[in-house]
Amino acid sequence: MELQLGLALPTSNNKSNNRLNFGNDNNDVGSYTNDEVIVQSWLPVANNGGGTECSAVNSRKRRRFIESFEDDHIPINLKTLPLLQLAGGSDDNDDNCSVVLNKIETEDEEEGDDNDGEGIVGWPPISFRRKKKKKMWNHRDQLMMMMIVDGSSPSSEECGEGPTSMYVKVTMDGIGIGRKVDLAVHDSFPSLRRQLFAMFGLPEENPWDGGAGAGEYQLTYQDSEGDWLLADDISWRSFMGSVQRLRLMRSSSSSGSS
């Protein structure tokens, strides 16, 4: 019995139709024989709802692909191929095939990770998301530790149990007492600087642009690896992701990231 299943098995020895027009409007496409191997760097198709036209075209072309599948070129000793299965059976991670909803097994983590400067990319195989979460939380823990060490008794707001507080310690050269500032209320360096001005009583007209050396003080920060860097060297977002504490350095004594 011949099964017309509409999948990729050849329906007949269709020797004549070896050629296939394939592609969409955005690529230049010709027709290909089975002998040609075409390098196709498909341009990303605009991801819009205009898939309807595309898909009609595609299904037409896909049908031809199926029909024109030519098994003459397959080595004779190839066994009959199992019908390609849409449902691949047991999830490699899911031992509980019988679970009706086929829950995706949680945490198939074995691996992966971003190269933190540790030699081999993606090794050991630990999911980078697992590791990244740990890093982000270490940062937050450090903040809380600093506040506790500081001597003040943190209220729950200060501890960051409110929505998005992010207190860091700020010291300024020449002033003995450090302060704390909530970075979460700022979205840019100028905004942060304005608050620091006010905190430390620097006059507004102080030409402190924080970077080029024209001002008296430079804003520096310590990142998660312990290095002191100029705050202006990175974007606000990166800054927020790694800042541990701040220091207003007098320009004359600073040398960048000392």
Add this chain to the structure above:
Amino acid sequence: MDLTPKQSIPAAESTRFPDEVLERVLTLLKSPKDRNAVSLVCKDWYTADSWSRRHVFIGNCYSVSPEIVARRFPRIRSVTLKGKPRFSDFNLVPDNWGADVQSWLLVFASGSPFLEELRLKRMRVTDESLEFLALNFPNFRALSLLSCDGFSTSGLATVATHCKNLIELDIQENGIEDLSGEWLSCFPDNFSTLEVLNFSNLITDVNPGVLERLVSRCRSLKVLKLNRSSSLDCLHRLLTSAPQLTELGAGSFSQELTPQQHAELKHAFGFCKNLTVLSGFWDATALNLSAVYPACSGLSFLNLSYTALQSQELASLLPHCPCLRRLWVLDSVGDRGLEAVGANCPSLEEIRVFPTDPFDEDMLHTVTESGIVAVSQGCPKLHYILYFCRQMTNAAVATVVRNCPDFTHFRLCIMNPGQPDHTTNQPMDEAFGAVVKTCKKLKRLSISGLLTDLTFKYIGEYAKNLEALSVAFAGSSDLGMQYVMEGCSKLKKLEIRDCPFGNAALLSGLERYESMRSLWMSACNVTVDGCKALARQMPRLNVEVMKEEGSDDCKADKVYVYRTVAGPRRDAPPSVLTFSSL
């Protein structure tokens, strides 16, 4: 789309089952494998299966197109889709590689708008897609996102706002842009259908009051997994209002409790008689953990992989969990902790030991071969192991599989690449030889350490049920891969990195690839010409090559080969070349 195939079947054959009866019988078959077998029997059964299939599992989203799926299964309610190659978890796949779910949603919205469940793994999901999902599928009720990326908490907010019948929201290990915890407040005040809520992946705080009210409204809530910023006070209140929970992911467990608070928490845990799964417990202290003991008597799965317990803490906890079948821990528990596992968990079937500090090579407190042997001695039912360690011996592995011959999943990661047996300085070939010779049911194997082609010879010769193999920094020549391709007839997934396998090895799998889901080879010796040759000979495979910056033109840095009925994909970024003989 032709929606009336039934009319084309000749009617009135008295010996035939009525279609309705056949479909009714088929709905009792849930397993995709059974369903697939059914669909191959004859055309009538194929049709009946098509019309009655409610769930479809697609292991590689590019192996088929959404149009084909929608055409074949016009009435599906539940779809599971997996996208990127697994090595994307290790940052080996470019961010914009593909696997965007949007094209699937578009097709389903027009053909199968009654979709109820969507489970995605390693797919790209944007906020726009989540919004589209929430607005276009009125019966939608279950969303599970594992290791996906491209969305933010705003997308979750639209799901919470619009999916009136949501019973499951499961967000795990995703590359999510975590803007705020406001999404939780988007569930309507009268919303009460939730049964599964997992937001353990999220960093930002949710409003505890909102959470507590939601939990007390949802009387059917069975699974609740909190994120790290959820406090113990909040947990206490939640447990009190939801003692029916079967799975709990606690939040942070480091808060200092007064004796009164501790007693109250312990009391609350005591009410939770139905708990079978516990996880979370970030930064747990030993004292706080003891509050959990009353809930552990029925526990089958304990996930402690987010808290660095010491051996004594684990040893104190385990006697309270006599029914434990699955245990995940960090290697901070050390060999002593694993000895406690062997001593207290006779029913244990699965153990996973993750590294606390994968990159700190000076770590003293990790696990060694003694630990894994101790577990195997006490847990004869063990069949799943994932073990990260810094040293191993052939003899230890042989002992382990002698104690536990029923392994189905054996994943050993010796973290220093190419490291030999530390007592004999020999390759680890005999270790994995012992595994494949002894464990006849082995389905999944990950190998590591110093390995020659002999390991692969063993695998090809003995691992006849092997379906998934992961290889890194192993092998001596093309022969290694050839042994596997020739011998492992049930192989479905093969992942290889940093091995000396070249074009001959790649092409040795010619007869195998169409029965496999995929092959990944990175940092091997395969060239672009080899990939072209493969594509030329196998039209039903997509052969993708990802080039790295600055590499030779002829080198195929990363190769991803998979079978497909959908032809070459059109959404690959410029850095991914697709070879096809179409």
